[in-house]
Amino acid sequence: QVQLVESGGGLVPAGGSLRLSCAGSGRTFSTDTMGWFRQAPGKEREFVSSITWNGGRTYYADSVKGRFTISRDNAKRTVYLRMNSLKPEDTAIYYCAADPSRSYNYDRSYAYNYWGQGTPVTVSS
Numbered sequence: 001q002v003q004l005v006e007s008g009g010g011l012v013p014a015g016g017s018l019r020l021s022c023a024g025s026g027r028t029f030s031t032d033t034m035g036w037f038r039q040a041p042g043k044e045r046e047f048v049s050s051i052t053w054n055g056g057r058t059y060y061a062d063s064v065k066g067r068f069t070i071s072r073d074n075a076k077r078t079v080y081l082r083m084n085s086l087k088p089e090d091t092a093i094y095y096c097a098a099d100p101s102r103s104y105n106y107d108r109s110y111a112y113n114y115w116g117q118g119t120p121v122t123v124s125s
Helices: none
Strands: 001-006 010-012 018-025 034-037 047-053 057-060 069-075 078-085 090-098 120-124
Touching: 001 090, 018 034, 018 057, 018 090, 034 069, 034 078, 047 069, 047 078, 057 069
Parallel strands: 010 120
Antiparallel strands: 001 018, 018 078, 034 047, 034 090, 047 057, 069 078, 090 120
């Protein structure tokens, strides 16, 4: 059974930090583009960040650039999202996703075949 399982979410005050993890199982993800998306209440799911299969390239939404850092450890089949200087507007469910085709549409949810169940992040003001 192919799974992506996120962890690390929680409640944090504004200005605080969290590190999200996404552990894959059931298949190798080492050649996939991996991404993080988020969905706030009443809003559509939006792109946060992605990383190429070897970590050579990373991409960020403008809203998180300079505050979030994506990384991966293929030996552990795990992708991370380090989130610093968190703001109340970062409050959302954060989802991990995998794109085996490694398409150029790294910021589009339809490019990703596998999704985790999400982990909630709440930033208090």
